[in-house]
Amino acid sequence: MKLYCSNGSPFARKVRIVLAEKGLAYEADIQDRVRPVDEAPGPTLAVPVLDDGGRRLWESDLIVDYLLRTYPDSRPAADMAATPPLSPWMARPDRHWDDMTTLATLASCATSVVNIRLMGNDGITPENSDYLARQKTRIERCLDWLEQRVTDEGFAVGWFSIMDIAFLCPMAFCEAREIMPWRGRRKLDALFDRHCARPSLLATPVNPKR
Numbered sequence: 001m002k003l004y005c006s007n008g009s010p011f012a013r014k015v016r017i018v019l020a021e022k023g024l025a026y027e028a029d030i031q032d033r034v035r036p037v038d039e040a041p042g043p044t045l046a047v048p049v050l051d052d053g054g055r056r057l058w059e060s061d062l063i064v065d066y067l068l069r070t071y072p073d074s075r076p077a078a079d080m081a082a083t084p085p086l087s088p089w090m091a092r093p094d095r096h097w098d099d100m101t102t103l104a105t106l107a108s109c110a111t112s113v114v115n116i117r118l119m120g121n122d123g124i125t126p127e128n129s130d131y132l133a134r135q136k137t138r139i140e141r142c143l144d145w146l147e148q149r150v151t152d153e154g155f156a157v158g159w160f161s162i163m164d165i166a167f168l169c170p171m172a173f174c175e176a177r178e179i180m181p182w183r184g185r186r187k188l189d190a191l192f193d194r195h196c197a198r199p200s201l202l203a204t205p206v207n208p209k210r
């Protein structure tokens, strides 16, 4: 298996955390920059992209779903074992549409976080762009909505869920890149703090701001 990624990408980190949680070995093609169009591993031009024996997939949620379904019996290496365990699904079977809506909201929120970061490279910020100001408001509204959804034990009680991971990665990126303050919601803050020392998160740090 080969994963095209960067050390910063919150989308790639989601996949890297799942690979670590499942103890799946892979080769990482890491480039800490936006890849030139001619070197992009897929038509969306974005990372992560996973190549598994010739099957090439892009979009982090699709890749994670593929890994969960293709390697259901893979278990973490001893140094990655942690509780609660990784959920075996993207969405709880009995709460499918609720959880898929949560995942979609998290994806939208993460996209806005990354947009603000990448547009900042061109000097475009929420302070001088109405569109980016709207993205910032989207992040805040999504977090408010997620705070209503999350429990004191995360998005799915008893599990380290993909929803938890999809929340942790963009918010850690938001902090590491100093994109905007996001804290101030009791349950989301606690979820973030509870998992920050989990082995799979420690093994996939966001690289420092450059």
Ligand SMILES: N[C@@H](CCC(=O)N[C@@H](CS)C(=O)NCC(=O)O)C(=O)O
Binding pocket: 008, 009, 010, 011, 012, 034, 035, 044, 045, 046, 047, 048, 058, 059, 060, 061, 114
């Ligand atoms: N929806 C995609 C987003 C991936 C994405 O935006 N990746 C960024 C890095 S964090 C990227 O490669 N951007 C380059 C580009 O948009 O051309 C996913 O979930 O995988």
